[in-house]
Amino acid sequence: METVEQLVSFHHIQVQLSGGAPWGFTLKGGLEHGEPLIITKIEDGGKAALCKKLKVGDELININGSALYGSRQEALILIKGSYRILKLAVRR
Template identity: 55%
Template sequence: MEKNGSGFSTVTQRGRLIYVEARLQGGAPWGFTLKGGLEHGEALIISKVEEGGKAGLLQHPLQPGDQVVNINEVELSGFRQEAISLVKGSYKTLRLTVCR
């Protein structure tokens, strides 16, 4: 687990799936955009990672197409609005687990 000014991340492989746990620090903006969600009949994924943003500066950066599984240790139901509320409610630290 390596640290930098924006946070740190770890990678775990479970079977054929790779899980990235990212801890972003310092407050919003976090540097990524979400799309999809159950309300659209799609998986909740990261659609964009801002160049130079916190999500892109991690040792294991978040990537477009990563499926969001967990935010701040809350298992997601898959609805985008729920995820946005959890992200917006993160004051200093945002913990994300994604699956790729």
Template identity: 40%
Template sequence: MAETESFTIVIEGGAPWGFRLQGGREFRSPLRIAGLTPGGKASKSGLLVGDYIRSVNSIECDGLRHNEAQKLVKSAGRVLNISISRGSGPPPSPREPLTPMRTTTFPIPLPVHSVEVNFNSLL
């Protein structure tokens, strides 16, 4: 049976925190830690690559877009409280359904090449 732990990690000292986020609602993927700076604050605090982010400073992250989660981290000030899930169980899924994204297509002008040929010189 898969076992998952949930707990909070406190990182102090202000940015840079030393980790990279991955995922978000628009990617249909839960937010998780994708990378750590070796010897950085996040690494020293016990955060691991693959940890799933549940909340940042008591604000739930389920259903957040990637940039919304980044803003929470950047606005943390001197102390960052990250609640995480860690283990071998299935990853949590964003709870809000995705809304269709609007796509805009812009025509790309093709370069125009002109070649001058003197047909009189071919005769």
């Protein structure tokens, strides 16, 4: 269980990527593995790198306004369903 201090210390960052896939980042973890969804790689020169907001280690918590419940499969479906704009919220 997270303490109030831990919850308050998180920064939530809103990111918007445009232009369509590939978005230029890799996810690891998920409910299936008992881990949070974490960004593990950002491709040099990719859309995620160009926005300069995402960082390796960020936890993905929302895609296009849909709260994530931790499933990597769910996240991938939402990401792949984003044709021109991808809006992410991450916790750092």
